[in-house]
Amino acid sequence: PANKKLLILPGDGIGPEVMREVRRVIDWMSRRRAISFDMEEGLVGGAAIEAEGSPCPDATVEKAMAADAVLFGSVGGPRWDSLPFDKRPELGILRLRKDLGLFANLRPALVLDALVDASSLKADIVRGVDIMVVRESTGGVYFGEPRGVEILPDGKRRGFDTDVYHEDEIARVARVAFDLARKRRRKVTSVEKANVMQSGRLWRAVVGEIHKAEYADVELENMYADNCAMQLCSRPKQFDVILGNNLFGDVLSDLAAALTGSLGMLPSATLGAVDPVTGKRHALYEPIHGSAPDIAGKGIANPLAQILSFAMLLRWSFALDEDATLLETAVAKVLAGGLRTADIMQQGMARVGTSVMGEAVVREL
Amino acid sequence: PANKKLLILPGDGIGPEVMREVRRVIDWMSRRRAISFDMEEGLVGGAAIEAEGSPCPDATVEKAMAADAVLFGSVGGPRWDSLPFDKRPELGILRLRKDLGLFANLRPALVLDALVDASSLKADIVRGVDIMVVRESTGGVYFGEPRGVEILPDGKRRGFDTDVYHEDEIARVARVAFDLARKRRRKVTSVEKANVMQSGRLWRAVVGEIHKAEYADVELENMYADNCAMQLCSRPKQFDVILGNNLFGDVLSDLAAALTGSLGMLPSATLGAVDPVTGKRHALYEPIHGSAPDIAGKGIANPLAQILSFAMLLRWSFALDEDATLLETAVAKVLAGGLRTADIMQQGMARVGTSVMGEAVVREL
Ligand SMILES: CC(C)[C@H](C(=O)O)[C@@H](O)C(=O)O
Ligand SMILES: CC(C)[C@H](C(=O)O)[C@@H](O)C(=O)O
Numbered sequence: 006p007a008n009k010k011l012l013i014l015p016g017d018g019i020g021p022e023v024m025r026e027v028r029r030v031i032d033w034m035s036r037r038r039a040i041s042f043d044m045e046e047g048l049v050g051g052a053a054i055e056a057e058g059s060p061c062p063d064a065t066v067e068k069a070m071a072a073d074a075v076l077f078g079s080v081g082g083p084r085w086d087s088l089p090f091d092k093r094p095e096l097g098i099l100r101l102r103k104d105l106g107l108f109a110n111l112r113p114a115l116v117l118d119a120l121v122d123a124s125s126l127k128a129d130i131v132r133g134v135d136i137m138v139v140r141e142s143t144g145g146v147y148f149g150e151p152r153g154v155e156i157l158p159d160g161k162r163r164g165f166d167t168d169v170y171h172e173d174e175i176a177r178v179a180r181v182a183f184d185l186a187r188k189r190r191r192k193v194t195s196v197e198k199a200n201v202m203q204s205g206r207l208w209r210a211v212v213g214e215i216h217k218a219e220y221a222d223v224e225l226e227n228m229y230a231d232n233c234a235m236q237l238c239s240r241p242k243q244f245d246v247i248l249g250n251n252l253f254g255d256v257l258s259d260l261a262a263a264l265t266g267s268l269g270m271l272p273s274a275t276l277g278a279v280d281p282v283t284g285k286r287h288a289l290y291e292p293i294h295g296s297a298p299d300i301a302g303k304g305i306a307n308p309l310a311q312i313l314s315f316a317m318l319l320r321w322s323f324a325l326d327e328d329a330t331l332l333e334t335a336v337a338k339v340l341a342g343g344l345r346t347a348d349i350m351q352q353g354m355a356r357v358g359t360s361v362m363g364e365a366v367v368r369e370l
Numbered sequence: 371p372a373n374k375k376l377l378i379l380p381g382d383g384i385g386p387e388v389m390r391e392v393r394r395v396i397d398w399m400s401r402r403r404a405i406s407f408d409m410e411e412g413l414v415g416g417a418a419i420e421a422e423g424s425p426c427p428d429a430t431v432e433k434a435m436a437a438d439a440v441l442f443g444s445v446g447g448p449r450w451d452s453l454p455f456d457k458r459p460e461l462g463i464l465r466l467r468k469d470l471g472l473f474a475n476l477r478p479a480l481v482l483d484a485l486v487d488a489s490s491l492k493a494d495i496v497r498g499v500d501i502m503v504v505r506e507s508t509g510g511v512y513f514g515e516p517r518g519v520e521i522l523p524d525g526k527r528r529g530f531d532t533d534v535y536h537e538d539e540i541a542r543v544a545r546v547a548f549d550l551a552r553k554r555r556r557k558v559t560s561v562e563k564a565n566v567m568q569s570g571r572l573w574r575a576v577v578g579e580i581h582k583a584e585y586a587d588v589e590l591e592n593m594y595a596d597n598c599a600m601q602l603c604s605r606p607k608q609f610d611v612i613l614g615n616n617l618f619g620d621v622l623s624d625l626a627a628a629l630t631g632s633l634g635m636l637p638s639a640t641l642g643a644v645d646p647v648t649g650k651r652h653a654l655y656e657p658i659h660g661s662a663p664d665i666a667g668k669g670i671a672n673p674l675a676q677i678l679s680f681a682m683l684l685r686w687s688f689a690l691d692e693d694a695t696l697l698e699t700a701v702a703k704v705l706a707g708g709l710r711t712a713d714i715m716q717q718g719m720a721r722v723g724t725s726v727m728g729e730a731v732v733r734e735l
Contacts, residue, residue, distance in 0.1 A: 165534035
């Protein structure tokens with residue numbers, strides 16, 4: 006079969022250094038598992054602003070369109086904080102999501118047994134938590150028009166955004182959530198503010214229709230976003246799959262990630278639609294954590310979220326389930342062996358830097 | 371001086387039964403502290419739908435306009451869940467906020483020493499947490515126009531809402547937050563998604579301007595809403611006052627409340643503008659918790675949030691700081707004495723129902 010085309014976008018901050026550890030894993034995979042990738046690298050975020058004057062140059066979008074999968078690092082940093090709205094590093098990831106049609110952002114929040122104590126929540130509350138947040142990622146208030154800051158006749162300003170969903174946008178991401186739930190514990194919690202928002206009212210209606218017509222074997226629960234935030238904090242184990250729009254999905258997936266206490270461990274995938282002709286889908290994989298400019302370049306960042314993002318890539322884009330599991334198991338074993346980067350350090354464990362952690366994963370493989 | 375005019379709106383679910391306990395407190399106050407109230411009662415929520423066909427009858431709004439302060443219970447329940455959008459019990463509270471101009475919703479999240487163990491978070495993470503969320507409550511996506519669910523020419527549906535803020539709306543609620551911070555630990559964390567929303571960009575700009583011009587003695591920190599959710603869960607003690615728009619304020623205040631582990635204890639206040647002529651401001655006080663239909667009528671609901679809402683009322687609407695403190699101290703003592711309702715029950719404590727708890731507070735007074 007043709008080589009798998011992989012685009013690597015390290016981005017800013019700790020992005021490049023954690024990506025280096027993934028390259029070791031890729032090297033190992035090509036040597037030992039005979040999986041070969043055609044790899045390209047591209048510019049995104051602040052790095053692209055410096056080199057090309059744009060957070061997401063056309064060349065990057067073209068490479069991404071041509072690739073089978075994109076492995077993304079992270080973008081942003083204080084250096085670009087004062088740039089105008091339409092020039093900021095964040096546009097790098099937003100444009101990729103939009104132009105590649107990556108509408109389903111999958112964000113697992115998993116508490117590994119070895120890391121139960123890293124959580125700010127009590128051990129008995131978080132042990133065994135295994136949540137998948139499915140966040141719509143090309144619609145809603147992130148892209149809705151009209152939007153802007155206008156100057157009124159009296160010189161005062163008025164800022165406005167439009168939170169808008171077409172029923173098909175809701176239906177397709179709902180299907181992703183229900184399909185996932187079928188492979189898990191068969192429960193979807195769909196989150197909105199149907200009590201105050203019209204788009205939320207439509208969201209609840211459409212999810213209910215899809216459920217009734219196609220997924221009656223999965224349990225569907227509707228929950229207001231404020232209540233969901235509460236419940237995540239107090240009883241996270243009740244959740245299996247959480248489905249939300251772009252904005253609620255953003256906030257609630259970060260909350261779900263935070264309660265695991267090990268942000269530096271969490272990968273994510275963002276998937277497009279399956280092409281009915283080729284059977285392919287665009288997909289981008291990235292850690293949940295940001296560019297962490299405060300620790301960038303110090304060699305102490307945790308590379309595991311980036312490595313686990315690569316494992317998700319193997320599974321979702323190339324159906325290499327066995328290799329993905331191999332990699333995930335290697336990570337779990339390294340942790341069980343007591344190695345910890347600073348962010349997940351616990352008493353009695355051995356504190357290591359980025360590259361020692363990366364090497365340990367390869368050795369375990 | 372003229373009697374203080376108080377409007378009581380018990381609403382639905384546990385609202386009426388916890389309100390009964392406040393009445394005991396009011397009786398005691400009028401007898402022993404010579405504070406006399408002109409009390410009226412009104413209909414709101416499901417109760418008003420049953421009696422008058424509307425979740426917020428004009429008569430209720432008129433009484434609220436005439437009152438010096440409104441003590442609100444809670445609204446909603448499964449009985450009214452299938453009503454159309456514009457007839458739901460929730461409209462009771464939304465219309466009151468809007469018609470009375472109650473733009474500043476104050477939601478304290480306080481962890482009492484006696485209740486540290488009720489939290490799902492580790493004791494050392496939550497001990498001493500004392501956060502005040504200031505939520506804008508008459509603007510944003512809750513009321514923005516245009517909004518609706520439209521049918522497109524091909525018969526498909528599209529739901530949309532407008533999240534909109536005028537700079538004056540942002541400025542006035544920001545001032546409330548900064549003023550509060552001055553009486554506390556002098557730090558305001560202003561929350562938005564300025565990286566993706568235009569109204570968020572204006573929010574950040576205006577809060578920054580007000581800070582620079584009028585409150586340079588207070589520390590201002592800007593934080594994205596997703597990050598704030600994370601930080602609340604992992605390091606809540608970093609916060610003093612959190613300022614957010616209607617939607618982020620809704621979700622983050624519920625999260626802040628949840629992490630205390632004692633929802634049944636938390637009051638809130640919603641304040642209007644000070645009338646420049648009379649010096650008066652409309653104000654409504656309500657517990658954070660909802661109508662809890664599952665336990666309504668069983669006599670086990672925790673009346674303390676409603677009682678503490680009344681304490682907030684004494685302080686904010688009538689400047690009766692001494693009496694408010696007296697009441698708050700009585701509550702703390704009752705808890706220290708070991709009484710607990712079911713929601714905050716802990717080992718070794720005495721479990722009591724709604725009225726025993728109410729009586730205990732009065733006895734302590
Ligand atoms: C960087 C930012 C635009 C982005 C978002 O809000 O979607 C981030 O928070 C995320 O969740 O991927
Ligand atoms: C009842 C509902 C409309 C309300 C809101 O979303 O504002 C509630 O959640 C609240 O926070 O007071």
